[in-house]
Amino acid sequence: MGEIMESLEYLDRNYDYVVMEGAGSCCEINLLEDDIANLRVLEMVGGDAILVGDIDRGGVFPSLYGTVSLLPKRWRKLIKGFVINKFRGNPEVLKKGLERIEELTGIPVLGVIPYREDFVFPEEDSQVIQEKRVLGNLRSPVEVNVIRFSKIANFTDFNPLFRDTLIRLIDFQDDITGDILILPGTRCSTLEMKLLREHGMDRKIREFIERGGIVIGICGGFQILGRMLIDRDFREGEVGSIEGLGLLDMETIFGNEKVIKNSYGILEIEGERFKVSGYELHEGITISREKPLIKVIKGFGNNGEGFDGAIKVLEVGGRKAYILGTYFHGIFE
Template sequence: MAKAIMIQGTMSNAGKSLLTAGLCRIFKQDGYKVAPFKSQNMALNSFITEEGMEMGRAQVMQADAAKIKPSVLMNPILLKPTNDTGSQVIVNGEVLGTMSARDYFAYKKQLIPEVMKAYHKLEEEYDIIVIEGAGSPAEINLKQEDIVNMGMAKLAKAPVLLVGDIDRGGVFAQLVGTIMLLEEDEQRMVKGMIINKFRGDKTILDPGVKTLEEKTNIPVVGVAPYMELEVEDEDSLTERFSGNQEVGVLDIAVIRVPRISNFTDFNALEVIPGVSLRYVKNVNELKNPDMIILPGTKNTMEDLLWLRQNGLEAAVLKKAAEGKVIFGICGGYQMLGETLSDPEHVEAGGEIKGMGLLPMHTVFKESKTRTRVQGRFPKVEGILHTLMGVQLEGYEIHMGESTLSQGAESLTEITDMVKQESKMDGAYCKNVYGSYVHGIFDKEDVAKKVVEGLGEQKGIDVSNMAGVNFAEFKETQYDKLAEGLRKHLDMKKIYEILEQGI
């Protein structure tokens, strides 16, 4: 049976996901079969496996670091917030239903058998499982029936490494306070602490580290540096949304709708030298981009109304009229049509007018499309005519169906890899394009041809801005992460903790 170690944090965004990925890569480099695991993840960034099942992208990233195929066994429960007080609950890759926070809190104990069934299957297949917690184990109002932090550690009999974020300040109070709020048996399960995101001279920190160890009687097993890495992060507190506001040779603006999902769709464009990819949430930030992207969203109709109320819809329509490229993905694609209807109250219910940039009508339905796809751009006109004939791959996650009217052409021809059925997807009309396919830009040739089309329209030479092989690029980032952690973590001590268990 696999040995386990668990990464918990003093707060959200302390760096649990990245440290979990880094340990997965280190253990893999050291010759072990390793898998990530997170019993319950709350995120709008999701992924579809080869079997057509939905899971959180953070565990997909960690599986990539471990060089294994992602599986829903690694994330048996996914919560996708639909509003401030409720979420769609996905269990073992399939939608269980939508619940309020209170209802889910009362229900979640019933999911423990499903969590442990998934965990035990991983135990049988791997040497090491690196478990990630969620938020903080010291949320005393949530400790009852916990299934993701100390509750999970107990179920898996996993020793815990507690991570504090020094970048946001108060790291010693974070760590000591968290330990103090744990029960005595839980305190004994914390076998090491990690101070994360450190910048500067570590010798200045040493006296504090010594005091921290004295107060908690728990060793600090590393002070990890703040690392500039291009790997996927959680969607709730990502720094991508606030960074990179400088305009590059080619400027791409992603509209940051309130319920944005799967912003990882644009990472492949973001890493191309000379391309600026900015997330904008008001008209002042929009400026004059070469391409505007409307991303996926968990609430298409409400986010479209948000665009309408804050003036961004009018600004996008103006840019479209000026000939700028507008590209919608999933929910953003649905917004580009003429109408959005919700007769079954999948979202807000009723019918609203779309942006009218594509002759298309969307109807929301209870059934959810979940599949992986492969295909090509058979015929493309306009600025992105450069995509014609290019191969693509990705995945679909949506609860609506869109029907094209006269004047729109399908953008892609794809094969549903789960059902092994071919179909047409997406649409284009003049300089407006849309698709249901997440990850549509990930293949090097797709990103490269988008850049070529934008450069041609702008009249500039983009020959030195070739696309990046995103899969190979991510590999270099995981190796860079592992190398950085090996230098700053006491891996000998971490292996001892792993061997000793609890």
């Protein structure tokens, strides 16, 4: 908690306003004793909380009431107001409900935020990708397929593509229908590789490349593009070491401490250079014999030696196919 307080004091010294966003529910009663992602930290700095309810999922009033009722008294008094988010329709319909929740809790409703289809904000959690298969700009001529890994992580990496491309989430058994294929981050690269092979997706990816497709791997998805994922101590899980897709000449070895970095560097592709930044959150070091994608100015990259990712360009049937990967989350922003 000392390190958290030190960070908060730094923010207080350097900024006029600090907004703290909680993670998950602020009242998981089985986890309250160790929860440092919500009201405990707010209490440390004497802050006020606004409880936001997502009415689009349904059950917003029992969610608000239940949360307040289950909170310890000392945290309950931190809640200074409710906000109803993602409301569709006439707000007058909510009037009786708003009045009743105020009566029951003694906490005012500060406002109702309408649902806006034209606003593109990052989703709070990965539940959205379990509920939807098509996202983004439905009129776009460019289709991006994202493999819906079983333990997908950092799924907001492809949010910046929403405005300009159609995003189709595909499962292991689906066909690849897009112009670009993204292998996203995952909490278990070895398991995802096993599932890709079991469902024949590894073959479909190779066929996609032979048609001149573009394949992009991010973090765990980047590791999977290599020849081998070496996990002798089963750090990733029960799968252990496993052959990768073999699309890039590289291996990833697990066993190091997790890399957590804010990183930036220079990305080079087809003779063009771009400044890029992002964050790294990964285990494993990658030994690559391919051309690096990014020259790292700050960060860890593949193995701490100044380069990140890899890129390979293939000539297939008079067209170019691209295979590239990176450890940088947020690279599309």
